[in-house]
Amino acid sequence: MIFKNRSIFYSLVAAVGTLLFPLTAHTATIAGWSNANLNVNAAVLADGPNTGTLSRGSITYANTANAYNSSNWALATEESAPSFNGKYLSIEVSTVGFTGIKISYTDQRSSTGPPNSKIYYSTTGSGGTFTLAPSGNFTVATTGTNRTVDLSSIPALDNNANVVFRIHSWGASASGGTFRVSSLAVTDAAGVTPPVSNTGPISSVKAAADGSQWILTSGTVTSVGGNTNRRGFTIQDATGGILIDNNASLTYTVPAVGDFVNITTGTKTTFSGAIELQPTSNAAVVIVNSGNPLPTPQTFLTVDSFLASSTATVQSNYIRINNVFLGGSVPTGGGTTTWLDATTTGGVNYLLTSNGVTSVSLRLTADLGGTEATWQAKARPAVANSTDRFDLFAVSTVFAGALQISLNSPVGTTAKTDSTGPIRAATIPASAKDWERYD
Structure with missing residues (x-):
């Protein structure tokens, strides 16, 4: 699996769907909202071509055709950034692949609506610092006024997945006074735009060029790397699995096994032979959502047949290898009768074999996702005992171009085998002769 010079190894799996955007240079809309879709008491996703969300703070929906209209704006006093006391519209958008950002819209107020409006931006998401946009202070009329805010002088907004705009209005003479926007679009001045969107499964992501941008990748998580270090997990669909790997700067909550997850924007990369998003x-x-079943594992009768499979195809897949045992000797950090000793929290490699000759690394990852205590207490099969066999359910991983297998979660109980855990009773009795195991 992947150490990334930190001795960190992840493995996981889930179901997925995807959009790839090849990039070509020219000016275009990054995210736009059709007026016909704006009259809703909810957030509104952009019509495309890129991702974007228009939503309200604590202001109130007002029913108006072809506009995103709201009441309950600030009365006499202008509110302060970043919260604006909830009196704002929010526009979240990814500008990855674009430069020279502009935002345009039409605003209008009712006779008792707020006559003052400012637009702010953040380059670090909704929890970041909001700065007043250049020439972003407006007087709002009771008839529609077209606005274009040129932000091309702010390079931090270029190629940024975490851009958020907030429009704050105040001075309403009544709480029922309204302020609306329509014809909303975020555009680039001189960047690149994805002219074609190609849908495809995980196999398409894995086959794509490194550095390609993907959106709306979805799947069911089958194993996780925990909330420390790189927060890795994998997802899988009918065409295979892929590693979701943090670049070490993000702090998202790692999903649990069985969660259905959307990766709304991601970059395809490869490290040491491991394909990642x-x-x-x-x-x-x-x-x-949560509580989804794991996919049907890809089944191998022997370690040899697993190692003979295509590394590019099988990596990050949820797999099953039947009738295996632990070869070699107990590794450093392994317990006398348990998978880990009382002081080791992960990063331990066993050898998995079918015949005592060919073996593959069976790794308890360095980041066990909070399951360390279970592995320290969980009884393991004997080492170098060809009759103490089990069926293994785990995730195939890659490091330095070679296949490995990851054990991290779910671990089941502290018993040696479980009916639904990764270590299950062998399907062929331990008393069977060797030739019977491979029929």
Whole structure:
């Protein structure tokens, strides 16, 4: 698996769907909202071509055709950034692949609505610092006024997955006074735009060029690397699995096994033979629901047949290898009768074999996702005992171009085998002769 010079190894799996955007240079809309879709009491996703969300703070929906209209704005006093006391509209957008950012919209107020409006921006998401945009202070009329805010002088907004705009209005003479926006679009002045969107499964992501940008990748998590270090996990669909790997700067909450997750923006990369999709922001990791079943494992009858499979195809897949045992000797950090000793929290390699000759590394990762105590207490099969066999359910991983297998979660109980855990009773009795094991 992947150490990334930190001795960190992740493995995992889930189900997925995806959009790839090849990049070509020319000016274009990054995210736009059709007026016909704006009259809703909810957040509104951009029509495209890129991702974007328009939403309200604590202001109130007002029913108006072809506009995003709201009441309950600030009365006499202008509110302070970044919270604006909830009196704002929010526009979240990824500008990855674009430069020279502009935002345009039409605003209008009712007779008792707020006559004052300012637009602010953040380059670090909704929890970041909000700065008044250049020439972003407006007087709002009771008839529609077109606004274009040129932000091309602010390079921090270029190629950024965490751009957020907030429009704050105040001075309403009544709480029922309204302020609306329509014809909303975020554009680039001189960047690149994805002219074609190609849908495809995980296999398409894995086959794509490194550095390619993908959006809306979804899947069910089968194993996790925990909330420390790189926060890795993998997802899998009918075409295979892929590692979701943090670039070490993000702090998103790692989903649990069985969670269905959307990766809303990500970059395809490869490290030491391992194919990865790196989320571009904390907000790009979205847990949709929980408690989903794991995919059917790809089954191998022997370690030899597993090692003979295509590394590119099988890596990050949820797998099953039948009738295996632990070869070699107890590794440093392994317990006398348990998988880990009382002081070791991970980063331990066993050897997994079918015949005592060919073996593959069976690794308890350095980041066990909070399951360290279970592995320290969980009884393990004997080492170098060809009759103490089990069926293994785990995730195939890669390091330095070679296949490995990861054990981290779920671990089941502290018993040696579990009916649903990664270590299960062998399907062929331990008393069977060797030739019977491979029929």
